[in-house]
Amino acid sequence: MYGYAGKIARINLTDRTVTQIPTSKYVPENIGGRGVCNRIFWDEMRPGIGALEPGNMLIYMTGATTGTGIPTGGRSVFTGISPNSFPEQYAWSGIGGMVGAELKFAGWDGFIIEGRADSRVYIYIEDDRIEFLDASPLWGLLVHPCQRKLEELHGDGVQSMVIGPAGENLMRNASITTSNDNVAAKSGFGAVFGSKNLKAITIRGTGDVRPYDIEKIFDLRLKMGSPYMRPSPLHREATHGMDGNEIPVEGGWLRGQVACSHGCNQHCNRLMIDMKSAFGDERINQVEKCVGIFAYGFQEDCSWTPIQNYETERNHFLPCKMLSREEPEPDTGDPHFSELFTPVRGDVTNYWKPDFDKGSVMMDMCNEYGIDKWDVIVWYMTWLSMAKKEGLLDDLDFGMEVDVESEAFVRHFLDMITYRRGKYGSIFAEGMARAIRKLGKEKYGDTIYRGRYSQMTGERIDVPVSLETAWGHSYHWQGRGFEATINKPGWIATSLELMNSSRDVQTVAHHHEKFENYLEYKDDPCHSPLLVEGVAFDENKAEIKDSVTCCDWQSPDLYWPDMEAEMFTAATGIPMTAAQLSEAAERSRLLFRAILIRDFGRCRDMEVGAIFPTMQYPDPFGQTVGWDEWNDLVDIYYKRRGYDIKTGVPTRPTLEKYGLGDVASALGCAAN
C-alpha cells in the first residue's frame, strides 16, 4: 500500500496481548485518522461504558499523509469516550509532533488501546515488537522528565506520548503530550491513560513509508501555505501580549518559530526561550500557541478581524501565518478590504493584569502536569477571578487567599487540583463543569459577573462567572467568553457546529466562509440555507483534516478546494476528488452521530437544550438568538444533513446513501 503502513495494532492491557488488524479493512472507504476511528468505535463499542472504565477504548490513528513529507500530514488523532465532555460522550483529540510518523515507520497506522493493566505500565513499540513494560520508574514524573527518562531507557530518537501527574490522578482535563509540547488535551484522554494504568507509549520505527507521487509531494510542499523558504532567525521582542494585554518585558524576550509536526512546511508555533520555570531555577523554553498568550495577561478579550473568518479571493490567508507574523500584505484594492480588515476590539474583561513571569509559570505547570491549557486559562482562572470579585468565594477555603494575579496562588491552585489535595482539589480535578455543579451551579456558575464591558457599545456585558458552553467546554469563538468578539452570523455558525459536536470544535472546524456568502445571509443568518451549507462545509472539512490528515491552520483553503484530495492521492495513489472526500466526510460524521445517538442518548432535544442557553447572554454587540429562530435554523440544518427533524436521527435513506444500512438498522430507522 502506498501511504499507509498497512496494519493497526489492537493492544489489550488487561491480558497484555497484541493482535493485528489490516488497515485495508477500513480504507480507503474511511480514509484514515478519525474516519477509521469512528468506524472502529461504532463497530466495537456498546452503550453503558464510562470514560474511565476499562471498557473504554482509546483509538489512535494516523492518516495516509502521515510520514510522507506532505505538509501537515504529521498530525494524528485519538478518539474514545471523553471524561472531559459533560456528559461523558464519544469525542476526539488531535495531536501533532513526530509520534504519528514514527509509528508508521514502525509499520503501524494506528492502535486500539483496550482494557486496564493490573499494574503501572508503559508500552514500547519497536517496529513489529510491542511490549508492556513496568512504568514504576516513570510514575509520578512530570511530562518532560518522563520524556527524557524514556530516551535514557530506549535511546535517542524514540518518540513518546506521555501523561503527567494530572493524567495519573485522573484529572478529567488531563492531556497526552508528545514532542514540541504537542498535546491531545481537549477531551481529557490523559485521564483515560491514567485509568488504564498507562503512563506512556514510546515508539522506535526503522521502516519505510512509501508515498505514491514524490513529484507531487514536492509540488505540495511549495504550494501549501506559501512556505517561508527563507531564514527564520530568533527575534528579541520588547513586549509580549496583544490588544489590551500588551506589556513591556524587561530586557525583552527571545522568540523563535517552530513546526508542530513531522514534515510540516510551516513554523507557526512560537518557541519562547529562556522563560521562568515553575519547577526550579533553571530557565526553560516553551511553546506558545493561541490561548497561551492569555496566560500572561487577560484584561481584555481577543480582538476580531473579519478576515479571520470571511475571505475573498483577493484576501485570504492561513491562520498559521498569524503567530509567525507572516501574514501577506493585504490587497487594498479589494472592494471589501475595509470590511475585512477593520478590527473589532475585544471586551474589557478585567480578569488579570499582565505578568510575564507568572504567565510563564502557569504555562509551565500546564505543560509539566499535563493539563489542558484551555481549561486552565479560559475557565479555572477566569472563574476564580470573576467569582472572587463577585464575593462568591468567601465560604470556600482553598488553603490560600484566592488571587489569580499572585504567582504563589496560581502554583497553589494548580498543584491542589492536579494532586487532588483537599476537598476542593478533588472537586476541581473533575473539571469545571462538574465542579460547578457540585458547588451549586446557580450560585457558583450562573451569577453574573459585573466587570466585563463591550468596547463596541460601551455597555456592561452580563455574562456568568463560569464561561461554560455546551458539552462541558468553555466558550470559544462563540460570541461570549474567550474570543467572543465575532458578530452574530459568525457565532450562529460556530454555535451550530458546537451543537452537533461533543466538545469544543473551533480547534479543528475553525469557521471559514466566503465573504460573498456572508453578505447574503448577514441580516438573517438563522433562515439561511447558505449559512447551513457553510457550516456543513466546515464540519466536513474538519472530518477530512482529521482523516487525511492535515491541519486546521492550513485547511480549508476556500480557493483551493481540492487541496486535501491532492494530498491524499499523492500519498496513496488512489484517485480522489474533493467531492469524494466530502462524501467520506459525510459518512464519518454519520458514524459519529450514530455513536452519540446509540451510546449517549443524543437527540434534538438534548443538543438544542445544551446549546440554546449558552446564547442567551449578550454578545459584545448586545445580540442574542431567539428560540424560534434557532429552531428554524436547526430545521434547515437537519434537512441538509438528512436527519429526522423531530428526533435528529439520520434517516434510513441518508444512511443507506453512504453505505451505512447496517447503522440504520442498528438505530432502528424505519424503512421508507
Add this chain to the structure above:
Amino acid sequence: MDTGRSYGPHVAQAPPEYSLCAGCNSCEIICSLVHDGVVSPSRRRLAVRRDIRTMMHTVYSCQHCTDHPCYDKCPKKGTAMKLTPDGVAYIDESGCIGCGLCHKACVFDPPRINYVKSAPKETRRARKCDMCLGRPEGPACVQWCPVKCLTVV
C-alpha cells in the same frame, strides 16, 4: 566539534541567530525521498537530533573529512565506499555488505553515517551524505529546508 581535521564542502546548520531550525524534519524526509523514494529514518543521510526539553534541534550531517577514515575502513572500498574525483566519499549501496565498519570509523559523535544495526541482514546498509551527487541543484535538504537553516560550507 573541533577535531583538528580538515573537511570538504558539507551541509551545515546555521546558528539560530541566522535561522532557527523549526524541528520539522523536512531535511531528513527530503533526503530519503530524493535518494530512495521513501521516507525512512533508516535511509536518511543526515539526522535531526531533537532536544525534548529545549525544543532546539541539531542537524548532524557528514563533514566530508578530507582524510575520509570511513572510506579507509571499508572492506569493499571501490565497490561500496567510493570517492569522487573531488574526494567526496560516498556509498554505493548496491555494493555495501552492511558490516558497519564505516560507521565505527566515523570520528564524530554521533557518527554521521546512518547504520541501523537492528535492520535485517539482507537489507542492512550504511548510508551517508553524498551531497546529492549529480543533482544540479545541489543537496536537496538545503534546497527544501523551509527556514533555510541549512547551508553548504
